[in-house]
Amino acid sequence: MNESAPQNSNCRILLPSVLEFLSRGPKKLLIGGKWVPAKSGKTFETINPAHEEVLAIVAEGDNADVDDAVQAARKAFEGGKWPVIGPHQRARYLFRIAELIETNAKELAKLITLDNGKPIEESIAEAARAAETFRYYGGWATKIYGETNPSDPSLFSYSLREPIGVCGQIIPWNGPLSTISWKVAPALACGNTVVLKPAEQTPLPALRLGELMLEAGVPEGVINIVTGFGPTAGAAIGAHPDIDKVAFTGSTEVGKLILRASAGNLKRVSLELGGKSPNIIFADADLERAVALSARGVFRNQGQVCCAATRMFVQESIYDEFAERIAAKANEIKLGEPLDKTTTMGPLVSQEQHERVLGYLKLAREEGADTRAGGERGPQPKGYFVKPTIYTGAKNGMRISREEIFGPVAVVIPFKDENDAVIQGNDTIYGLAAAVWTRDLSRAHKLARALKAGSVWLNCYGIIDPIAPFGGYKQSGFGRELGMHSIELYTEIKSVYVKL
Ligand code: NAI
Ligand code: MG
Numbered sequence: 001m002n003e004s005a006p007q008n009s010n011c012r013i014l015l016p017s018v019l020e021f022l023s024r025g026p027k028k029l030l031i032g033g034k035w036v037p038a039k040s041g042k043t044f045e046t047i048n049p050a051h052e053e054v055l056a057i058v059a060e061g062d063n064a065d066v067d068d069a070v071q072a073a074r075k076a077f078e079g080g081k082w083p084v085i086g087p088h089q090r091a092r093y094l095f096r097i098a099e100l101i102e103t104n105a106k107e108l109a110k111l112i113t114l115d116n117g118k119p120i121e122e123s124i125a126e127a128a129r130a131a132e133t134f135r136y137y138g139g140w141a142t143k144i145y146g147e148t149n150p151s152d153p154s155l156f157s158y159s160l161r162e163p164i165g166v167c168g169q170i171i172p173w174n175g176p177l178s179t180i181s182w183k184v185a186p187a188l189a190c191g192n193t194v195v196l197k198p199a200e201q202t203p204l205p206a207l208r209l210g211e212l213m214l215e216a217g218v219p220e221g222v223i224n225i226v227t228g229f230g231p232t233a234g235a236a237i238g239a240h241p242d243i244d245k246v247a248f249t250g251s252t253e254v255g256k257l258i259l260r261a262s263a264g265n266l267k268r269v270s271l272e273l274g275g276k277s278p279n280i281i282f283a284d285a286d287l288e289r290a291v292a293l294s295a296r297g298v299f300r301n302q303g304q305v306c307c308a309a310t311r312m313f314v315q316e317s318i319y320d321e322f323a324e325r326i327a328a329k330a331n332e333i334k335l336g337e338p339l340d341k342t343t344t345m346g347p348l349v350s351q352e353q354h355e356r357v358l359g360y361l362k363l364a365r366e367e368g369a370d371t372r373a374g375g376e377r378g379p380q381p382k383g384y385f386v387k388p389t390i391y392t393g394a395k396n397g398m399r400i401s402r403e404e405i406f407g408p409v410a411v412v413i414p415f416k417d418e419n420d421a422v423i424q425g426n427d428t429i430y431g432l433a434a435a436v437w438t439r440d441l442s443r444a445h446k447l448a449r450a451l452k453a454g455s456v457w458l459n460c461y462g463i464i465d466p467i468a469p470f471g472g473y474k475q476s477g478f479g480r481e482l483g484m485h486s487i488e489l490y491t492e493i494k495s496v497y498v499k500l
Contacts, residue, residue: 014339018110021208026057029065029227030210032072033220038228039064046203049117049347050338050383058203061228066195066236069224073166073193074242076221082193085219087141094138094185096216101131101177104212108177108205113338115202116176117346117384118301120339126178130209133181136466137189137486144190144487149495156498161491163191164268165244168237170230170258171206172250173199173349174304174406180206182466183247184223186486195224195243197234199250201349203227230254241265247489248272249306252404252430252475270479270489272306272471274404275432277453278425279309279461280415283317285437286459291322294410295329297435297461299388302348303408306476307433309461311401312412313421319414323372323392326412330373330388336380347384348407354384357407360400361389369394369411396424404430418443422450431473435461454480 014022026043028035037043042060047053061069076082101108108130109123116123149157169183176198187194198206210225226233234254238246238261245268248258252273262269279297281290297309314322338346348354354377361375369391378385386407394401394411401411415421425434434453438444448456454471457463464470469480479489 015107015110017104017107018114021107021111021204022056027059027203027207027227029059029061029069030207030214030223030225031065031069032075032224033214038062039068044200044229046115046201047350048114049349052351052382052384055114056204058207058227060233061197061226062232063236065226065228066233066240069195069226070166070240070242072221072224073195076219077163077165077193080221081219082191082222087144090189090191091138091141093216093218094134094141094189097185097213097218098131098134098138100212100216101127101134101209104208105131108208110339111204111208112176112202113346115204116173116349117338119343119346120341122301126175130177130181133178133466133482134185137185140186140484140487141189144491154500156500158496160494160496161190161487162494164490164492165192166242167192167194167490168240168243168246168267169194169196170234170237170246170248170250171196171198173201174301174306176202176205177209179249180209182249182481182486186481187247187490188218188222190487190490192245192490193222193224195226195237197226197228197237200227200229235261238262239264243267245269245490247479247481252477255477268489270471270481271477272479272481273432273475273477275306275308275430275472275476276310276402276404276428277307277430277433277435278311278313278421278428278451279435280313280421280425280437280447281315281318281322282421282436282438282440282443283315284439286439287318287322287325289459290437291325291329293461294435294437295326298410299330299333299345299408300462302345302386304349304353304406305462307455307462309435310405310410311396311425311428312410313415313424314412315421316414316416319412323390323412326410327372327390330390333388335378335385335387345388345408347378347380348386349384351384353406354386357386357405357409360403360405360407360409361386364391364394364400364409367394367398367400369398369400372412374408396427402428418447422447426450426452429475432471432476433457
């Protein structure tokens with residue numbers, strides 16, 4: 001093993017293929033079908049957040065590398081094999097990628113857990129979802145229809161849906177494989193080419209997927225991967241004059257920077273940003289189910305989920321009972337080594353996130369919330385662990401109730417009636433998701449209409465299926481991903497007139 005090999009105390013439970021991938025030397029950029037070092041020669045370390053140990057050394061791409069990647073993507077789009085490959089063949093590539101993700105799912109899952117820290121069972125589910133999304137968009141490749149537009153008998157008009165061109169895709173670290181599938185699969189299904197920038201915290205699953213995409217035979221330049229940091233590699237994608245569309249998932253703050261940068265050449269933009277989602281529990285709800293699934297809704301992936309159930313609004317008459325039960329659920333969570341199958345919560349992704357979340361725990365005490373569970377870092381001597389945390393006595397106006405914490409932290413706030421629940425629920429700058437727990441069917445549907453959120457879950461939480469659109473109202477972004485909506489994001493429409 002060379003110096004980039006993991007010094008990881010968990011080597012014994014890693015698959016040989018994972019060890020082989022990690023120890024193969026510094027990770028490179030994928031540009032024009034070849035793995036190349038960054039032009040500057042610079043590299044950075046990616047860390048295992050459970051042990052604070054170096055997992056691998058990765059090429060640090062910047063402006064110059066993004067430029068090369070865009071040129072490769074442009075060449076593949078305009079003059080390479082890609083434009084002449086028909087939809088049936090494109091579909092086959094996507095099906096093949098889905099199969100390869102499934103064949104290598106265990107390895108990919110371990111890489112997700114090593115790089116991100118989420119429990120292995122969640123990573124296995126993430127790999128399965130990524131494969132499903134590639135397969136779903138493989139199905140779409142042959143169903144991207146145009147229209148015929150009715151007019152006078154002397155005129156024939158039709159519309160074509162065409163790929164946009166070179167797509168820059170900047171993704172976060174919380175779903176390092178699933179967020180790629182949401183962006184790359186529809187982009188390719190529509191016939192675009194891609195320059196992908198994984199998050200600097202979790203480059204490994206993306207790089208392994210890049211290898212699998214080459215194995216699937218995806219032509220050179222169709223997928224390019226530039227690892228590196230946001231203000232350099234990411235900003236270069238946002239500002240690049242020859243990128244036609246940029247898709248971003250991450251913080252609202254950076255989303256605004258991307259939007260500003262896109263003005264240079266009026267790139268098409270889609271943004272999936274932060275959230276502070278209301279999870280509303282009425283007194284008539286199935287309480288046991290509401291407690292169990294609300295806990296999962298906020299604690300999955302250590303709470304580092306854009307649509308996490310972070311603001312729990314509970315009807316006054318059941319407030320105390322709900323608070324007690326959800327705190328008990330939080331205390332049942334097993335915090336620890338994420339590769340261990342019995343672990344239900346791992347560490348946060350990075351030291352930066354750890355400090356950020358611990359800062360909010362301090363703020364919660366200053367703001368006068370009552371700690372019902374957690375409220376402090378985990379007992380582990382190493383690793384970025386935070387105990388699952390529930391605050392009661394919180395008000396919707398407190399900063400801990402308004403700002404995206406992106407950690408395993410929920411506030412429980414009482415409400416009086418439907419009207420109060422809607423007013424408090426909608427009182428946020430975000431609008432990504434919401435949930436309602438009630439046995440009253442009309443109330444459930446009434447609230448689904450009244451809540452300003454891109455996804456509403458009724459008597460469930462956090463279900464996301466590629467069949468349905470996902471995205472935000474307000475400062476949670478704009479554009480809808482998944483379903484047929486991604487086809488809209490990745491195509492231009494052209495109208496053709498024929499005088500008969
Ligand atoms: P971030 O928004 O800075 O990073 C997300 C992606 O954007 C990464 O690939 C990063 O390299 C890139 N990026 C950063 N600065 C950029 C720039 N100037 N131009 C172009 N790309 C840039 O998020 P970060 O710093 O990792 O986390 C901060 C907070 O953002 C979290 O605490 C959370 O509140 C939120 N967040 C939301 C996510 C979501 O799923 N909506 C995902 C990740 C973070
Ligand atoms: Mg950032």
